[in-house]
Amino acid sequence: SQQGEEDPQALSIQEGENATMNCSYKTSINNLQWYRQNSGRGLVHLILIRSNEREKHSGRLRVTLDTSKKSSSLLITASRAADTASYFCATDAGQAGTALIFGKGTTLSVSS
Amino acid sequence: DTAVSQTPKYLVTQMGNDKSIKCEQNLGHDTMYWYKQDSKKFLKIMFSYNNKELIINETVPNRFSPKSPDKAHLNLHINSLELGDSAVYFCASSPSQGRAKLFFGSGTQLSVL
Numbered sequence: 001s002q003q004g005e006e007d008p009q010a011l012s013i014q015e016g017e018n019a020t021m022n023c024s025y026k027t028s029i030n031n032l033q034w035y036r037q038n039s040g041r042g043l044v045h046l047i048l049i050r051s052n053e054r055e056k057h058s059g060r061l062r063v064t065l066d067t068s069k070k071s072s073s074l075l076i077t078a079s080r081a082a083d084t085a086s087y088f089c090a091t092d093a094g095q096a097g098t099a100l101i102f103g104k105g106t107t108l109s110v111s112s
Numbered sequence: 113d114t115a116v117s118q119t120p121k122y123l124v125t126q127m128g129n130d131k132s133i134k135c136e137q138n139l140g141h142d143t144m145y146w147y148k149q150d151s152k153k154f155l156k157i158m159f160s161y162n163n164k165e166l167i168i169n170e171t172v173p174n175r176f177s178p179k180s181p182d183k184a185h186l187n188l189h190i191n192s193l194e195l196g197d198s199a200v201y202f203c204a205s206s207p208s209q210g211r212a213k214l215f216f217g218s219g220t221q222l223s224v225l
Contacts, residue, residue, distance in 0.1 A: 033213060042116070042202055042216030043155075086153060090214075099145055099168050100214060102155040 006089055006106040013110055019076040021106040023089030024069075030092050032065055033100065034074050037086045046074075046087075079110045115139050118203045118217035125193055126225055133188045133220045135203030143167075143209050144186040146178060149200040149219070161186055162209050193224045 007022045023032070031050045035043040049056045049065045049072065056063045062075040076083055086107045090100040118135040125131055137144060145168075146158040160168035161180040175191045186203060200219045206212040 035214075037153075040219075042204075042218045043214070044216070045213040048213055088155065098209075099157040099160050101157070102147075105153050105155075107153075 006087070006103045008106060009104070010107045011109070013079055013108070015080055015110055015112045017079055017110075019079050019083070019108055019110070021074045021087050021108070023072045023074070023103055025072075025089075025091050025103075026070065027093060029067070032063075032072050033090045034061075034063060034072075035088045035090060035102075037088065037105070039085070043088065076108075079108075081110050081112045084108060084110045116203055116205055116215050116217040118201075118220055120220060121218065122221050122223075124223045124225065127193055127195060129193050130189070130191045131193060131222070132190070133201055133203075133222075135186045135188070135217055137184055137203075137205040137215070139205055139207075139215060141205040141207050141215070142183060143206045143212075144180065144183070145204040145206075145214065146186065146188050147202045147204060149202060151199070155202070159186075159188075160209075167209065190222075193222075195224050198222055198224045 005024050031048050033048045034046045037043045047058045047063050049063050060077045065072045086105040088102050088105040090102045116137045143162045145160045147155050148158055149155045157170050158172050159178045163183050164180045177189045180186045200221050202219050203217040204214040206214050
């Protein structure tokens with residue numbers, strides 16, 4: 001079964017608000033990654049957090065990782081209409097030579 | 113320059129036909145992948161090649177056959193297309209197996225009528 005589960009499935013906010021998405025996974029990981037997918041496009045890598053890291057920042061993005069709870073969160077601060085997209089977490093299964101496993105994603109809508 | 117390019121972007125075909133999707137990456141990566149995204153946006157790994165060798169072959173019908181003529185190309189051939197094959201197929205590449213970040217193509221939307 002899939003590794004990651006995002007929550008919520010859909011999120012609608014106003015420009016300027018913060019958006020928080022959560023990801024839970026089932027097995028041990030080496031790292032967890034977040035990707036963005038704009039409508040009709042391929043996925044774009046946003047940020048990678050290693051299993052020994054607890055928090056990471058990149059611009060308006062903040063990712064946390066709690067390996068004891070097997071969960072991660074992605075926070076987008078001061079959201080913009082251009083942030084409207086689907087966001088996916090992806091984990092490796094902890095074994096060399098395996099592919100990233102993606103969750104079902106959170107669809108974020110930011111209205112102006 | 114597009115890093116990972118796949119063609120065609122749209123593919124509409126009849127049940128029973130055979131079709132191919134091509135993928136090329138100019139990033140110098142060793143590993144390439146095919147993922148399938150269904151109508152609910154669930155993304156599932158199908159195949160992975162490392163330096164032209166198949167390293168991941170998930171539970172995919174044998175009507176799907178990947179081919180990697182060199183490490184910059186990974187094509188997907190599908191025989192006897194079925195309605196359930198309708199989905200978006202993404203090619204991706206990474207510098208190495210497993211844990212590195214992926215670079216995705218823009219997808220091929222396959223519609224089987």
